Amino acid sequence: MKKPVLITFHTVVPNPTLIYHSIIRTICSSVSGIIVLSKSARDILVDNYGINSNKIHAIFHGVPDVPFADTLPNKYRLKFGNRTTISTFGLISRSKGLEYGIRAMKLAVQQVPDLLYIILGATHPIVRQETGEEYRNELQTMINQFNLTNNIQLLNKYVNDSELLSYLSATDIYLTPYPTWNQVISGTLSIAIGCGKAVVSTSYIYAKEILVHGRGFLVPFNNETVLSNTMIQLATNENLRNSARRRAYNYGRQMIWSRVVVDLANVYKNMLI
Numbered sequence: 001m002k003k004p005v006l007i008t009f010h011t012v013v014p015n016p017t018l019i020y021h022s023i024i025r026t027i028c029s030s031v032s033g034i035i036v037l038s039k040s041a042r043d044i045l046v047d048n049y050g051i052n053s054n055k056i057h058a059i060f061h062g063v064p065d066v067p068f069a070d071t072l073p074n075k076y077r078l079k080f081g082n083r084t085t086i087s088t089f090g091l092i093s094r095s096k097g098l099e100y101g102i103r104a105m106k107l108a109v110q111q112v113p114d115l116l117y118i119i120l121g122a123t124h125p126i127v128r129q130e131t132g133e134e135y136r137n138e139l140q141t142m143i144n145q146f147n148l149t150n151n152i153q154l155l156n157k158y159v160n161d162s163e164l165l166s167y168l169s170a171t172d173i174y175l176t177p178y179p180t181w182n183q184v185i186s187g188t189l190s191i192a193i194g195c196g197k198a199v200v201s202t203s204y205i206y207a208k209e210i211l212v213h214g215r216g217f218l219v220p221f222n223n224e225t226v227l228s229n230t231m232i233q234l235a236t237n238e239n240l241r242n243s244a245r246r247r248a249y250n251y252g253r254q255m256i257w258s259r260v261v262v263d264l265a266n267v268y269k270n271m272l273i
Contacts, residue, residue, distance in 0.1 A: 013182065032271055035057050036058050060190070064195070064257070084235040100177040112232055119139070169195070181205065
């Protein structure tokens, strides 16, 4: 009996080298089905790698199933007070573009002095320790030099799911200031959408796919002025912020784990028929 084989690509490189292109094509030709986590990844496999679209299944990155809730009670519980709270979470490396978020905060607090930006995450494990810590130290130096120690908390810690959701439940605005365009999936952005956050993001591939129709706000790469203006707009316009939050949350309902499990099960079942 020949057993079907499926492979999941967490990411797909849109501009591959010849060797990478060859390896991916070889893998795809050897399996019965391919799972990717975004429609953009599926399109890239078809257009850039010549993979048969019938083999590819786009299934959302799973997110927690949480209620849509006011952020204020959770902010008080975490001792943030009634401050407009921005957050970014995930493993820290230079690919996250956190320096642009910090520079944007320097501008934004001139108009919204009570802004609070929580950067939550430990050094990326595949990055050499000294390189990761060097980047973290650079970020902390920027925070100190810009006199933002009251506005930015750079938290060097891993958190469990419960702690993460606690921080997100206190977040008004979620930020992904990634500096490059070619990211086709972001688990952190997916979770922020699922939790109903007002998202501000640079215009990388996945953000452009998922933040359309008023579900979030796209800004240019490496432009702290536009990023700051967008943060100020959301911080000072509660109706705009909540409208984006609701649209994001409604879209994210199809991404919750229970829905993703059903979608995966259907793919597995069809492979066996």
